[in-house]
Amino acid sequence: MTDKHQPPHGVKVQADVSKERKPKIVGFLCNWCSYAGADLCGVSRFQYPANIRLVRVMCSARVSPHLVLDLFEAGADGVLIGGCHLNDCHYMTGNFHTEKRVGLMKRLLREAGIEEARLRLEWISASEGEKFSKVVTEFTEEIRRLGTSRVLTDDMMKVRAASADNASETFRLKALIGKEFNLLNKGNAYGDKLDPEKLGRIIDTAVVDEFERALILELAGIRPMSVKQLGMVMDVPTDRILKHIVLLRQNSKIAMEHSEGFTPVYRTVATGDER
Ligand code: FES
Numbered sequence: 001m002t003d004k005h006q007p008p009h010g011v012k013v014q015a016d017v018s019k020e021r022k023p024k025i026v027g028f029l030c031n032w033c034s035y036a037g038a039d040l041c042g043v044s045r046f047q048y049p050a051n052i053r054l055v056r057v058m059c060s061a062r063v064s065p066h067l068v069l070d071l072f073e074a075g076a077d078g079v080l081i082g083g084c085h086l087n088d089c090h091y092m093t094g095n096f097h098t099e100k101r102v103g104l105m106k107r108l109l110r111e112a113g114i115e116e117a118r119l120r121l122e123w124i125s126a127s128e129g130e131k132f133s134k135v136v137t138e139f140t141e142e143i144r145r146l147g148t149s150r151v152l153t154d155d156m157m158k159v160r161a162a163s164a165d166n167a168s169e170t171f172r173l174k175a176l177i178g179k180e181f182n183l184l185n186k187g188n189a190y191g192d193k194l195d196p197e198k199l200g201r202i203i204d205t206a207v208v209d210e211f212e213r214a215l216i217l218e219l220a221g222i223r224p225m226s227v228k229q230l231g232m233v234m235d236v237p238t239d240r241i242l243k244h245i246v247l248l249r250q251n252s253k254i255a256m257e258h259s260e261g262f263t264p265v266y267r268t269v270a271t272g273d274e275r
Pocket residue numbers: 030031032033034058059060061082083084088089090091094095
């Protein structure tokens with residue numbers, strides 16, 4: 001069994017230069033509730049740590065998985081998403097979608113090896129200035145306990161974070177993210193509502209598949225690798241890797257570079273080179 005986070009050949013692990021680094025946290029707040037709550041917090045002179053950078057969005061549902069995972073890939077230590085309480089969203093069901101999206105983002109973070117606790121979702125109304133201060137203080141403490149993101153110090157973690165980000169952009173996951181709330185509450189095209197457990201299993205499978213495929217593409221983009229090598233670096237059985245390779249080859253995402261004896265070695269097809 002190999003260490004999941006062991007770097008592939010050609011990927012170096014940098015020295016830890018970040019011992020003294022202060023946690024870097026980004027907060028996305030919806031315009032109508034949480035941002036107003038943060039405003040009230042300031043006006044009321046409640047204190048909160050200065051490590052957080054706030055971004056105002058019209059609704060918490062505007063925060064896409066790509067946006068959040070891109071921040072983690074860039075080395076953010078934590079991301080906070082604040083929205084209106086359920087049933088209070090200015091756009092009716094926006095925050096219900098946010099809840100589902102955050103669930104999917106956490107699943108992808110888990111696959112990447114990034115602690116799920118680094119992503120937090122909170123409902124904060126315009127009148128909850130004190131709650132905003134409490135949430136930011138607690139979250140900053142939690143992030144301090146978790147320490148600096150390993151994405152900054154471990155190149156294999158950066159590869160995994162990039163793979164999680166790329167997986168979130170695949171058609172399959174985007175479609176599931178967009179439809180999860182409606183499939184559970186309104187039903188499919190025939191009006192049949194899906195069982196939450198069954199849909200959860202479908203999403204789990206899709207997340208693992210898409211993450212592993214994205215990771216294969218990242219690794220074989222750094223240097224050509226065989227199925228066995230990919231399996232060892234990723235700690236995934238070779239029959240699963242082979243299944244992914246077959247599909248990626250069908251979609252012209254990966255190609256055989258050369259063979260070593262009878263072993264084919266694959267490389268990722270650069271964007272624009274697909275046939
Ligand atoms: S407007 Fe606040 S969560 Fe949608």
